[in-house]
Amino acid sequence: MHADTQTPDDLPGGELVDLAVEIFSMLADATRVRVVLALADRELSVSDLAATVGKSPAAVSQHLAKLRLARIVSTRQDGTRVFYRLVDEHARKLVTEAIFQAEHAVGGTPRHHQAAPADARALTDRADA
Template sequence: MRDTCEDRLVDPERVSDVRTRMPSSPEVKNLADVFALLGDPNRLRLLVALSEAGELCVCDLAATCAMSESAVSHALRLLRAHRVVAVSRRGRRAYYRLEDAHVRMLLDLGRSHTEHATPLHPAEVAQ
């Protein structure tokens, strides 16, 4: 099976239509950054914990995810910088939560997808 086209443009109207709806380069970069953040198992654990709990402080997140408070704080700084999590302060404690419903939807859809999809080993994809 070949992965290349003999013709360089089969459906020019469709190509043109899709190109006009493609996000800008900065938008694609921001989206890639968010997915990269979600691609780290420790950060993903933190997000799932926040999804389940609603809101937790750093020490409770560390205990929940079996991580050091330092590692949790570092991960939360990255997630907060990309508006994946939000923080509120009560006294000397900082409590983290998912930024909005979109983040929860990404997590829910990802979890649903992995429950219903059988991953292929990279060697199997080439066949």
């Protein structure tokens, strides 16, 4: 349906919109965005995530707790180590698209448009997966 022909009945209900705003709010933090990007294709422990995002394990643990409450990440325990992973691909897609939008906002040709055809397909496939 075209955006100019939508009626209020075509739009998601207020509760879903409110929840979407909460998701955006949860992702409105640089460390949490980096955590989502780090977990895009793999699971990592807190110490590995801390090294990847350049923050202390304590700080990363606090962010992971918030992401768990929002059901964006889940855990798997292996002995004494806890591994984190994204619950599904949606947070990764949101963050990837936000990065793409940011590339457009800074001007010039965005990096995701400069990639070789195979690389561009991989980015698109990754965002669409």
